[in-house]
Amino acid sequence: MSFDIAKNAKAVKIASRNIAQQTSEQKNHLLERMAELIETNEQAILAENAKDISAGRDKGLSDAMLDRLLLTPERIADIAKAIREIVALPDPIGNIANMALRPNGIQVGKMRIPLGVIAMIYEARPNVTAEAAALSIKSGNATILRGGSEAIYSNLAIAQCLHQALEQLGIDKNVVSIVPDTSREVIEQLITLRESIDLVIPRGGEGLIRYVTENSQIPVIQHFKGVCHLYVDKFADLTKALNILVNGKVQKPSACNAFETLLVHQNIADTFLPMVSQTLAQHQVKVHACDKSLHFFNGALLASAADYHAEYLAPEIAIRVVDGFEQAIDHINEFTSDHTEVIVSQDTSRCQRFIRNINSSVVMANASSRFSDGGQLGLGSEIGISTSKLHAYGPMGLQSLTTEKFIVIGDGQIRD
Amino acid sequence: MSFDIAKNAKAVKIASRNIAQQTSEQKNHLLERMAELIETNEQAILAENAKDISAGRDKGLSDAMLDRLLLTPERIADIAKAIREIVALPDPIGNIANMALRPNGIQVGKMRIPLGVIAMIYEARPNVTAEAAALSIKSGNATILRGGSEAIYSNLAIAQCLHQALEQLGIDKNVVSIVPDTSREVIEQLITLRESIDLVIPRGGEGLIRYVTENSQIPVIQHFKGVCHLYVDKFADLTKALNILVNGKVQKPSACNAFETLLVHQNIADTFLPMVSQTLAQHQVKVHACDKSLHFFNGALLASAADYHAEYLAPEIAIRVVDGFEQAIDHINEFTSDHTEVIVSQDTSRCQRFIRNINSSVVMANASSRFSDGGQLGLGSEIGISTSKLHAYGPMGLQSLTTEKFIVIGDGQIRD
Structure with missing residues (x-):
């Protein structure tokens, strides 16, 4: 397939001025229409999805x-529901913060505006197509969606609903652009188009993210991996600590906010680690333990530095006994994925310290790492998690797709 | 000179944890000590600066x-004064915004933190060395300063004062690192060190900025150029408009916030352009005028598209008559440098529109573009101006050198 991504991106840039000027009411109306069209086209979308599934089987894709x-039908209903949840979110665009009068009488403030054009590069989830488009529209952005080849028929079917809604409401259909070309070359070119695209968000395997980060000429927001640490302090409530450990490690081990390493203060190791050993055994969690904790665990392996770096994404954990608070901090600073x-501790000053x-994107006291999620933290729908510090850090909601400009209102003032 | 920038950057990364943990009092004390040492070492700095000046003369550098x-001595006093102004600024680090209780009882907020390590790549101004270091320290960041070869002796002399202050106060001296190697190769390598460096800010010629933007694997905040527009509406107060035009074009034509293009509504062209013609002639401003305005100006050239793209940085201006508000907006959207x-207009709804x-980084009604400056807008000291939308947009103060992490305080909560 031959597709002119540079020409496409220019058209999307022009369309971005259109969506940026729509009122909240107009954007919500558009999103509502999109949700309806996805529902009414359920059969057509399922038929296209069947082609992707059949091709995926032929290619030998894993069951997962x-x-x-x-x-x-249920998942399509969920997509429509997700779009309606975005309708219900407050519109960040146009908000003015901190309007202040300067000594010379000019008024200075900051107004929230869309970023412009956001490119998403993602893999095989067709629901991302609809949800990323909806979040972009709500925040006044145009978007270029480059999904994986595995989902191409499903993505194009969903795109047709989105485009139909745009056309029905007389909005430039390039506000949402689905790239039909799933070749690697299209990504290579896309990430150089800095005149047209304001932000690239890659979602997928570490290889893709690394490639985009190393080669993009456009700002990238990326999420490499989640090596989340639980530190159980000598002043911990051990029952709370155990609950938080199990919730963070066992509830959904494949999530990036699952625990991968447990650090235990030496003073409580003899009490706490037998509890941990029993509980992790019940949940069939594989253990890599340090030399001080190895003897508490049946069948555990000795932990190496590689284990402390590992994002297992599985029922598997690294455990280390630390000689105090400072060593816990040092361990986390050395192995953090941000x-x-x-921390679990009843001591308030240790929680504060x-x-x-720790300057990871989410730092908690006495709560499960599983709360590290846009919905749980109160952001509404989540567009991703950033583990790099520029622009957005941690779970990203609608506001992460916006920026602020300065506005100045004068009455003829000039500078001395 | 052989300099291991990768090893250096790792040491700076480690030092960044030290400066991040200093209290406001400690940071201010350090900055005060730096200002004093720069003052007491005035003679040594001047002697080193003389070497740069002499080498510069031999190389045939321009007078500018x-x-x-x-x-x-006066400029060195100004450097110390600039550092003391940074002492007086409020410390952004540690501020907690929007602490909110979630339905399950966890408290969620955002705490402002340093970015970590900031690399500045700049050219021949030795004062940037001290001011960039001071702004980084105040915002809790470590910094790598790679100045140009022209100022190397001056930069190293200033660095010695900064390092002496760090040592006297027992702070890791890698909090400020001056790169002694002024080769291009060091920049090539520096912009790949994403494990150690969080942000790169290039300041200098367009070639340098473009090179860094196209090749950096680290987030870059850049400022390409300032093609600032003045639109004089049909409802303008023409006296205010003329004052603003003269202030914005003539006061400091070499500044990036000077006007480069004047757009005039056709209804007032016959009244306003003769005033403009007379005033610009008085100030010896060279004019490139569109076909509708050319006859108002003696010796003007016909404006081309290149003129509308031009950042003259000189007493020179492009002038175009537009047939209405919409055409002014379209012109700006086409030629904007963000x-x-x-706008100059007495009509409030046109000012609002x-x-x-217009989503440039600074948008004004009835005020001079010369206010587009960190100090004038109330940010305190300015580290630069960003014309790209990610992270910071427009004049950048201390806050642009920080980010926010999520903090969560629970009492043993786990996720359902």
């Missing part, structure tokens, strides 16, 4: 991959 | 370049 790709770290000293 | 390079745009429709 095929499941992520699969659409059902995702989420948790932990929160102050 | 030599003037930017030159230090005098710096600063101004202009401010809403």
